[in-house]
Amino acid sequence: MIRIDIPGFGPVRLEHLVIDFSGTLSVDGRLVPGVGERLNSLAESVTVHVLTADTHGKALSELEGINCKTILLEDKNQDGQKEDFVKGLGVETVASIGNGNNDRKMLAAARVGIAVCLAEGCAIDCLSGADVLVSSATDALDLLLKPNRLKATLRF
Numbered sequence: 001m002i003r004i005d006i007p008g009f010g011p012v013r014l015e016h017l018v019i020d021f022s023g024t025l026s027v028d029g030r031l032v033p034g035v036g037e038r039l040n041s042l043a044e045s046v047t048v049h050v051l052t053a054d055t056h057g058k059a060l061s062e063l064e065g066i067n068c069k070t071i072l073l074e075d076k077n078q079d080g081q082k083e084d085f086v087k088g089l090g091v092e093t094v095a096s097i098g099n100g101n102n103d104r105k106m107l108a109a110a111r112v113g114i115a116v117c118l119a120e121g122c123a124i125d126c127l128s129g130a131d132v133l134v135s136s137a138t139d140a141l142d143l144l145l146k147p148n149r150l151k152a153t154l155r156f
Contacts, residue, residue, distance in 0.1 A: 002045050004147040008156035014046055016089045020098035021052035021059045023120035025137050029056025036066050038141035043067035051082050082106035097140045104129040114140045
């Protein structure tokens with residue numbers, strides 16, 4: 001479990017990390033360097049779930065050897081599928097990371113929603129559901145590995 005007490009934002013007790021793959025952890029289907037090691041480090045504290053439409057068909061091979069549960073989504077209602085998954089885990093125990101329109105509802109539902117803007121961009125609606133925006137997948141994961149960074153960003 002990851003515990004962070006954030007003044008004004010409240011206590012955060014995370015048991016799950018739910019992450020999009022395409023455009024969030026990867027660019028053109030290839031995992032961003034440094035992401036695998038960070039995911040494995042986080043998996044020591046939380047259960048890591050990767051939910052993906054697998055746009056490039058490479059998610060399973062790219063995530064091989066990483067301690068995570070990979071879920072391939074159906075073609076329709078992906079935003080709803082992701083939101084329902086987060087709700088099923090218990091929204092107060094979830095941090096989520098994503099970049100696309102199909103991530104917007106899961107970011108809004110999760111206790112902590114982190115939007116990432118890599119080479120594929122970040123959908124405007126995704127931003128409206130997020131608590132934080134970062135410019136790299138490694139920065140997003142580091143917010144959870146180094147919780148004082150998240151505390152500094154979200155306090156008020």
